[in-house]
Amino acid sequence: MDDLLERLREELPADAVITDPDITGSYAHDMASFCAAGSPAVVVLPRTVEQVQHVMRTATALRVPVVPQGARTGLSGAANASEGCIVLSLVKMDRILEINPVDRVAVVEPGVVNAVLSRQVHELGLYYPPDPSSWEMCTIGGNIGTASGGLCCVKYGVTAEYVLxxxxxxxxxxxxxxxxxxxxxxxxxxLTRLFVGSEGSLGIVVKAVLALRPAPPPQLxxxxxxxxxxxxxxxxxxxMERGHTPSLLELMDRTTIEAVNRMANMGLPDSTEALLLAAFDTPDAAADLAAVGELCTAAxxxxxxxxxxxxxSELLLQARRLSLTALETIKSATMIDDVCVPRSRLAAMLEGxxxxxxxxxxxxxxCxxxxxxxxxxVxxxxxxxxxxxxxxxxxxxxxxxxxxxxxxxxxxxxxxxxLKKEWLARELGPVGIEMQRAVKHAFDPLGLLNPGKLF
Structure with missing residues (x-):
């Protein structure tokens, strides 16, 4: 431990190396339930690429595991500390380095908060679509690590589509x-796509070039x-069969509706069994909504x-954004599942x-x-x-x-x-897991990066 701290401090400022157990303990886990977490030996908060490189060189020399973290808003334990590890928190690397309206790209550090980036590009008439429900807190690095999505995915896709x-x-x-x-x-x-969704197990993202879109009209x-x-x-x-492309198409069941009403007094119709929210950001959004309304009536x-x-419209969408938080008020703990099925099997998923x-x-x-x-x-x-x-x-x-x-x-x-290591093995099968482990070994032969995650 003394050797580790001495080497880290050789090229890191004093306030970037935290050893107080009351503080390091707060970095031990993300927001997932039922996920084991160890006690970090030290938390490091670098501000530069060179500092991150120093941490990794030190970790390799001393064979100390490293767990990269963003804002720890994840829901699978991917940011949980390993016992005796270096927690490498990237939240201080939070600069937006460039926004280029001609090339339609933003260049950012990993600690940039999603909402901060979204608002800044919007001021220039641009749009960064990925919007996880934690977008006011989560970081771009964390979004890349978990390949996060959001409410707008039905039209605009997930984070992977925007990392160039x-x-x-x-x-x-x-x-x-x-x-x-x-x-x-x-x-x-x-290799870019390979790192998106790798949960910090292959390397530490220190800069990202992100694709932007022209800002769409406000949605209805x-x-x-x-x-x-x-x-x-x-x-x-x-x-979907009729070819509509809503900017959002969300469903809340009765339990979720009642929870949102109790928490926020939203006035949603808690007598109904399911509430479907649809939105369009097209030039003629009202006409698109009318057409979708007719399909809903027919259904x-x-x-x-x-x-x-x-x-x-924003009031309706706020109700959906509050869903997970509201469900957390029902009992002392929640496990938030994240199962995706073909649209044609959605009813069977909900009934099951x-x-x-x-x-x-x-x-x-x-939801x-x-x-x-x-x-x-949930x-x-x-x-x-x-x-x-x-x-x-x-x-x-x-x-x-x-x-x-x-x-x-x-x-x-x-x-x-x-949280889902066992289930990843079931989904991919033994050959798939073997190849994933081979990729991991090629990038991290000593197994120091975020050990114990994925498989």
Whole structure:
């Protein structure tokens, strides 16, 4: 320990090396439940690429594991500390280095907060689409590490679609550039995509070149009430089948609606079984909403309420953004699942989740990015109740198994981390896991980067 601290301090300022256990303990884990975490030996807060390189060279020389972190808003344990590790927190590397309206790129450090970037590019008439629900807190580096998504994915896609190039510090401290800043380019293997979603297990992202879009018109939204989740899912199928491309298509079940109402007095219709929110940011958004409203009615909507203006639309969308927070108020703990299925199987996913909740006697609320089939079943339980905690974990596993049975994936945007290691192996199979481990070994032969995550 003394040798580690001495070497780290050779090229790091004193305030960048934290050893106070009361402080380092707060860096031990992200926001996931049921995920083991160790006690870090030290927390390092670098401000430059050279400082990150020094940390990695030191870690390699002394064979000390390194756990990269952003804002720790993740939901899979991917940022959890290993026992005796160096926690490498990148939140101080928070500069927006460039915004180029001609090339439509932003160049940023990993600690830049998503909302900060989004607002700055918006001032220049540009748009950075990925918007996780934690966008006011989460960092771009964390978004890249977990390949995060958000409410707008149905039209604009996930983080991977917007990362053009990276600068990465490798396990031995070398600096590598990947990708490009041009509109297109196909030189060599796509190492940039390889790092997106790697959860800090292959290298430390210290700079990113991000693609931007022209800012769309303000979106208008509607809310459609349904007497069953199946009817709401039927509306989703009709909307996508007819070729509509909403900027947002979200679903909230009755449990979620009631939770949001209790927490925020939103006045949502808690008598309904499912609420579908659709939005368009097209030049004729009102006409698009009208067409979608007709499809919702044909699918059995009991009421369709289009927002009259942008402010009313934002109020509806705020209700959806509060969903996960509201569900967390039901019990002392939650497990937030992240299962993505084909849109055509969305109804089966929701019906199956409801049956699992009944089987285990638990409250499980579901909010979903319905337009891309990404469901977030939230298992609510009392962490102090051993039996209820056991049932919560078993229900969580059954939900993931259901997703795979329906042709889906165990995670659409939250990542694998610690929480879903066993399920990643089931989804990929032994050959897939073997090849993933081979990639890991090529970049990190000593196994020092974020050990124990993914597989």
């Amino acid at each position: 190039g990276l600068e990465v510090v490798l396990a031995d401290g070398r600096l590598m550039s990947t990708g490009r800043r041009t509109a297109k380019g196909v030189a060599g293997y796509d 939204a509607l809310a459609a009430e349904f007497s069953s989740a199946a009817a709401a899912c039927d509306a989703v199928v009709r909307i 059995g909507a009991t009421q369709v309420v289009p927002a009259e203006d942008v402010a009313e 989740t409801s049956a699992i909740a009944a089987k285990y006697g638990l409250t499980i609320g579901v 979903a990015h319905a337009g891309d089939g990404n469901t977030h079943p 298992v609510c339980f009392d962490a102090a109740d051993e039996d209820e905690s056991r049932r919560a974990r078993e229900s969580f596993d059954e939900i993931m198994a259901l997703g795979l049975e329906l042709g889906g994936t165990i995670t659409g945007e939250h990542g694998v981390g610690v």
